Amino acid sequence: MDKKKVFVTYSWDGEEHEKKVLSFTLYLIEKGFDAKVDKIELQEQTGLNFRRMMHDIFLHSDKIIIVLSKNYKKKAENNEGGVGIEYGYILNEINENSKKFILVAFEPYSKDIIPIGFKGIDVTHLSDAKAMNKLFALLLDKKTFNIPEIGKDLPVIEQDEVPYFEDYLKPTNVTPADTTSIAPAYTPVNVNDFIIDKIEKYNHFEYKFQSKLKINLHNVDVLLKAHDSSQHADYIVKIEYLDEKLSSDVVVRASSILEQIKAYYLQTTRKSNIKTVLIVVYNENAGNKDEVERFKKWANNHVASTSSWATKKFIISANEIYNFNAENIF
Numbered sequence: 001m002d003k004k005k006v007f008v009t010y011s012w013d014g015e016e017h018e019k020k021v022l023s024f025t026l027y028l029i030e031k032g033f034d035a036k037v038d039k040i041e042l043q044e045q046t047g048l049n050f051r052r053m054m055h056d057i058f059l060h061s062d063k064i065i066i067v068l069s070k071n072y073k074k075k076a077e078n079n080e081g082g083v084g085i086e087y088g089y090i091l092n093e094i095n096e097n098s099k100k101f102i103l104v105a106f107e108p109y110s111k112d113i114i115p116i117g118f119k120g121i122d123v124t125h126l127s128d129a130k131a132m133n134k135l136f137a138l139l140l141d142k143k144t145f146n147i148p149e150i151g152k153d154l155p156v157i158e159q160d161e162v163p164y165f166e167d168y169l170k171p172t173n174v175t176p177a178d179t180t181s182i183a184p185a186y187t188p189v190n191v192n193d194f195i196i197d198k199i200e201k202y203n204h205f206e207y208k209f210q211s212k213l214k215i216n217l218h219n220v221d222v223l224l225k226a227h228d229s230s231q232h233a234d235y236i237v238k239i240e241y242l243d244e245k246l247s248s249d250v251v252v253r254a255s256s257i258l259e260q261i262k263a264y265y266l267q268t269t270r271k272s273n274i275k276t277v278l279i280v281v282y283n284e285n286a287g288n289k290d291e292v293e294r295f296k297k298w299a300n301n302h303v304a305s306t307s308s309w310a311t312k313k314f315i316i317s318a319n320e321i322y323n324f325n326a327e328n329i330f
Contacts, residue, residue: 003034010067202326216264
């Protein structure tokens with residue numbers, strides 16, 4: 001691989017400054033760069049030889065390092081000597097080829113060392129190993145940190161939960177058939193909480209668990225995001241509790257909302273493997289046995305016929321939630 005050709009230019013500010021510039025140039029050579037520094041006698045000239053040298057430098061160097069100092073600023077702005085000529089060359093080129101020119105300083109940054117034409121351009125203070133690493137990155141056109149590839153999945157925005165309005169109207173406890181053998185009754189709100197808690201406690205390490213969020217302005221009870229999308233689907237779970245009556249409207253609405261959520265989620269995450277789950281819990285006092293059976297059959301058929309993707313469905317009574325197995329979702 002060809003070595004990077006680097007030219008170091010500076011203002012003759014005295015013997016000590018020249019030694020430091022020379023030491024810096026030799027250090028660059030040691031680090032693998034084809035580095036050169038202008039001759040002191042040419043730096044002080046204003047004649048044809050210096051102009052020719054500058055032309056060759058600009059033409060053949062990959063990078064030009066400009067060592068700033070108070071004297072460099074003074075000579076540049078007053079158009080003095082070789083620095084003045086060089087400054088004019090750089091101003092003509094730097095806007096069109098900004099990566100070619102690198103400003104450095106041996107002293108801390110201050111306005112006293114920055115010529116007016118270089119204002120707003122980054123200056124590397126050569127003070128420590130971190131600064132040298134930055135300089136090497138600039139010389140090699142490399143970055144000092146890794147930029148990952150753009151991910152396939154866009155984030156899902158978590159939105160504040162707004163309770164469903166009917167939850168405010170008349171919360172009624174679930175009345176279990178046998179209160180001596182099961183846990184206390186649950187209200188319309190905490191039936192959802194009970195099932196959400198069951199899903200969360202089911203130890204499925206392949207998924208990130210989220211609950212009570214909004215997707216596309218719709219309430220979602222549980223979102224299970226697969227850590228490895230190539231192996232597992234994401235699951236969107238919606239829970240509906242029918243307290244007083246077996247309402248077909250609630251099932252129709254929930255099924256429609258799931259369809260909208262799936263379509264939005266598919267578009268925003270660019271995932272193709274998405275599964276939805278509808279859990280309908282009904283109060284056994286909401287209808288007689290025959291009505292319950294007809295309702296369950298209708299609900300299963302409706303969800304199956306209206307879902308563009310297969311939606312897993314559970315139609316269970318309030319008593320059955322205590323034995324609900326979250327594993328059946330997967």
